[in-house]
Amino acid sequence: MTELGPLALDAETMVQAVGVSERPHKPELRLWLRMLTCTNLVEALVRTRLRAEFGATLPRFDLMAQLERSPEGMTLGQLSRRMMVSNGNVTGLVERLVEMGLVERLVDPADRRTATVRLTAEGRGAFAAMARAHEGWLAEAFAGLGIEDRAALMGALGRLKASVQEVQA
């Protein structure tokens, strides 16, 4: 590890510090950073409380939320696509949830490649409690946002989503 000289700034650094003509960031960048900050703040809030109050993690909660909407179960592939995460990721998450007794894996006899996953009774109960709390946390987080801001966000984010998806294709 190099040592910082007695003078904190050497010649090169001075040139930089003086010569930086702060070229203004493109507006898209500023908007993106702000969006990212908001998402990170809310996510951190939810993650912390899930952990503190339920000993749960956000990815597991998300997976259970998907299953709760499909009482008949979902395949790992469906989970992967809807959660927008990789296949291998889902494999591991399901593994841990099965071990905890919150979900169960079923093999489809008609197609032995696919595995169907669904909540157990215990899983449904656990999820219900977490979901109720989760809604409350979000209401808290968004409490300072007026009705017109909410509407504006819903609209603009919908169009942003379409815009980004356009690029992906």
Place this chain on the structure above:
Amino acid sequence: MTELGPLALDAETMVQAVGVSERPHKPELRLWLRMLTCTNLVEALVRTRLRAEFGATLPRFDLMAQLERSPEGMTLGQLSRRMMVSNGNVTGLVERLVEMGLVERLVDPADRRTATVRLTAEGRGAFAAMARAHEGWLAEAFAGLGIEDRAALMGALGRLKASVQEVQA
């Protein structure tokens, strides 16, 4: 993401597709899911291209972006706070970037607890190239968004950020 095809459905889309649930979701939840979807889509886009075009990762790029704004360097603690990630996380990221020769660590003789990190010349060059591309990707992603949507987002997200931070306190 190995193969998230164009048919990938995200959580928010599923809510709409499944539609009628016994209890309609609170509006905050729908708004939150939509925001999360947008963020994830953009993040996936940036991450994929950083990897494909520069062999870089998003966290390392983010760290270098912080350093680029402080030519005099930043301490690990400052980096941790600005990036909103844990201390230990920064330790590891810096470790790898030092090994790649993109940043350097300096010990402050006046306070031997603190380590200052700054970009090397090579790091500045690498970052400049990535930052230019990054701006272009964002412009692409946001291209379908009108000027009024952008303004509305900036405003509403600013107030949302304040609202969430209020809760944290």
Place this chain on the structure above:
DNA sequence: ATGAGATAGTTTAAGGTTGAAATATCCGCT
């Protein structure tokens, strides 16, 4: 001076995440 408390970083264990390669199964065609 010095010791208690504050501050800066590191380490560790557990888990999340990806992208790519590998395995297993199925389907359609001949």
Place this chain on the structure above:
DNA sequence: AGCGGATATTTCAACCTTAAACTATCTCAT
């Protein structure tokens, strides 16, 4: 029947991430 390509999932190595415990250093009130 059986082969070749498609589909579903697992495995793997590498990396990211956190929370909590730990080390090292500093500051300040006495």
